[in-house]
Amino acid sequence: MPKVTEEYIANKKKLIIKAAYELCVEKTVSTVTMQDIIDRTGLSQGGIYRFYHDIDEIFADMLVDMRKRVSIKDKVDEIFAKADELSAKEITARIFDMLADFMSEELMGIEKIDFELSVLAMNAPHRIEKILAGAHGVGHMEYIMSRTSDYFKQKLQKGELQAKVSETELLTYISSAFSGIQMCCIVNNCYRKGPMAEYYQPRMLLQTMAKTVNYLLGMEV
Numbered sequence: 001m002p003k004v005t006e007e008y009i010a011n012k013k014k015l016i017i018k019a020a021y022e023l024c025v026e027k028t029v030s031t032v033t034m035q036d037i038i039d040r041t042g043l044s045q046g047g048i049y050r051f052y053h054d055i056d057e058i059f060a061d062m063l064v065d066m067r068k069r070v071s072i073k074d075k076v077d078e079i080f081a082k083a084d085e086l087s088a089k090e091i092t093a094r095i096f097d098m099l100a101d102f103m104s105e106e107l108m109g110i111e112k113i114d115f116e117l118s119v120l121a122m123n124a125p126h127r128i129e130k131i132l133a134g135a136h137g138v139g140h141m142e143y144i145m146s147r148t149s150d151y152f153k154q155k156l157q158k159g160e161l162q163a164k165v166s167e168t169e170l171l172t173y174i175s176s177a178f179s180g181i182q183m184c185c186i187v188n189n190c191y192r193k194g195p196m197a198e199y200y201q202p203r204m205l206l207q208t209m210a211k212t213v214n215y216l217l218g219m220e221v
Helices: 006-026 034-041 055-069 073-081 088-106 110-123 125-134 140-157 167-191 202-216
Strands: none
Touching (some): 006 055, 073 088, 088 110, 088 167
């Protein structure tokens, strides 16, 4: 039996998390079971429970790994580092271009899993509470919303923007619209592949959303 070191445990957990991610891409998140992961990793039933008590503990670590593996925080910071050089309209364009790149590249991976976790939240909120409690750190959208909120709040306070809606209404719209675009793109490109799939593409929809945000902030579209 291998000596149980921290490295050994870390490697086994990495194997389990990788298997969980692959299975969540292949299946729907809510249907992935401990037995699926046991079958994929080759670990024994007793062996896997040495590292995780249940599937939701695995999902929590998988979520942390996803955030680390494909992080957009540095890209967000790069954009706002140039806030003094760029206009508010250019900041909006760059943020939404970055989101379009991310959603396009990860539509069948991280974005699909994120969407299915949202569905799981509706059907089993207690599970999502446990998963998020174990996934320490800030998610991509939470970070973007925080940075953009602070930026536009400063612009509004200085009178550089004349918003047509309140800050709360704007942030609620951005969050809801982004989730709607995410859902439509995934459903039409991943599950259904219907005749309208070609129109449900992240870049086109997010560019339209950027124009709407600019309008609501009082900028020329």
